[in-house]
Amino acid sequence: MKTIDLRSDTVTQPTDEMRQAMSRAEVGDDVYGDDPTVNRLEEVAAGMLGKEAAVFVPTGTMANQASIMAHTRPGDEIIAGAHSHIYYYEGGGPARLSGVSAALADNADGRIYAEDVHRLVRAKGNLHFPRTTLLCLENALSNGDVVPLEVMKGASEAAKEHGLKVHLDGARLFNAAAALDCSAADLAAYADSVAFCLSKGLCAPVGSMVCGNASFIDEVRRCRKVLGGGMRQAGVLAACGLISLKSMIGRLKEDHENARRLASLLAGERNITVADDRVKINMVFWQHDIKGFDDQAFIAFMSDRGIKVSGASDGWYRLVTHHDITADGVDRFISAFREYTAALKC
Numbered sequence: 001m002k003t004i005d006l007r008s009d010t011v012t013q014p015t016d017e018m019r020q021a022m023s024r025a026e027v028g029d030d031v032y033g034d035d036p037t038v039n040r041l042e043e044v045a046a047g048m049l050g051k052e053a054a055v056f057v058p059t060g061t062m063a064n065q066a067s068i069m070a071h072t073r074p075g076d077e078i079i080a081g082a083h084s085h086i087y088y089y090e091g092g093g094p095a096r097l098s099g100v101s102a103a104l105a106d107n108a109d110g111r112i113y114a115e116d117v118h119r120l121v122r123a124k125g126n127l128h129f130p131r132t133t134l135l136c137l138e139n140a141l142s143n144g145d146v147v148p149l150e151v152m153k154g155a156s157e158a159a160k161e162h163g164l165k166v167h168l169d170g171a172r173l174f175n176a177a178a179a180l181d182c183s184a185a186d187l188a189a190y191a192d193s194v195a196f197c198l199s200k201g202l203c204a205p206v207g208s209m210v211c212g213n214a215s216f217i218d219e220v221r222r223c224r225k226v227l228g229g230g231m232r233q234a235g236v237l238a239a240c241g242l243i244s245l246k247s248m249i250g251r252l253k254e255d256h257e258n259a260r261r262l263a264s265l266l267a268g269e270r271n272i273t274v275a276d277d278r279v280k281i282n283m284v285f286w287q288h289d290i291k292g293f294d295d296q297a298f299i300a301f302m303s304d305r306g307i308k309v310s311g312a313s314d315g316w317y318r319l320v321t322h323h324d325i326t327a328d329g330v331d332r333f334i335s336a337f338r339e340y341t342a343a344l345k346c
């Protein structure tokens with residue numbers, strides 16, 4: 001029985017097409033700018049997002065942190081979501097790597113609105129204050145929600161009124177675009193720089209892109225080197241990224257459809273609450289009120305049936321669909337889930 005892994009879309013396997021492309025990829029030393037496959041990927045990515053230039057980096061975290069480093073100076077302040085990946089899940093990177101503080105928008109929905117920007121930006125000319133120089137947005141949010149274009153536009157325009165740059169963490173940018181039925185360029189239009197992942201739902205084994213104007217991307221390239229992310233014959237990885245952009249974006253809607261079906265089946269189970277308003281991309285968040293339900297026992301029970309799941313975090317369980325989860329995989333999870341909860345009621 002094939003194991004299915006619903007913990008995250010970071011577990012996706014590179015496709016056969018990717019593995020073949022890796023073996024054929026033309027490569028060179030990318031730190032010298034000599035890798036034709038990386039150069040091609042950067043050109044394609046920038047074109048798709050409507051930006052002048054792009055740079056290939058190993059991870060989404062480095063894409064964000066190198067962007068912050070390039071946009072700011074030590075002592076500046078950024079505005080970010082209190083639960084944004086940049087602030088909450090990147091090891092304190094903004095403080096440690098760029099020497100910046102963060103003013104946090106702490107809305108329950110995880111979004112940043114224009115009012116937050118106006119409220120959090122520091123008054124100019126007061127020497128007690130750090131300079132606010134950057135607004136960091138995220139879309140899709142890692143809570144499964146997708147920020148509507150009008151909300152992004154409002155926050156971005158507010159940032160521009162105060163002379164801030166805008167960075168968009170779009171680790172799942174193409175999921176957000178599919179959910180909003182718009183292009184990735186429509187989302188990128190509200191940001192000076194955009195980071196997105198080729199891994200996760202797009203199935204590349206490694207790699208993220210930062211897109212922006214040419215001089216900014218030169219600076220990110222420099223920051224990437226400082227952070228140790230200057231790769232050499234990286235064309236073997238970029239070859240997969242090109243396939244992500246060519247073949248994997250169109251199918252993300254299948255993952256979203258599987259997530260919606262999983263959510264509705266789970267919501268039909270007794271004493272289960274699904275966060276319906278957050279089933280926008282490939283993530284399902286749920287809670288239970290079932291006596292005797294034990295996270296470790298549940299994980300082990302599922303694992304015995306070839307299904308990998310995570311325990312709760314902040315009271316919510318998360319299930320993530322992706323390329324390696326079919327509709328049958330959803331059915332397998334639901335029947336194993338029923339088996340586990342039925343056993344508890346005995």
Ligand SMILES: Cc1ncc(COP(=O)(O)O)c(C=O)c1O
Pocket residue numbers: 058059060061062064085086138140141142169171172197199208
């Ligand atoms: C919203 C968001 N941004 C950034 C990242 C970081 O990506 P990576 O794991 O490639 O560093 C993630 C990872 O899951 C994410 O969800």
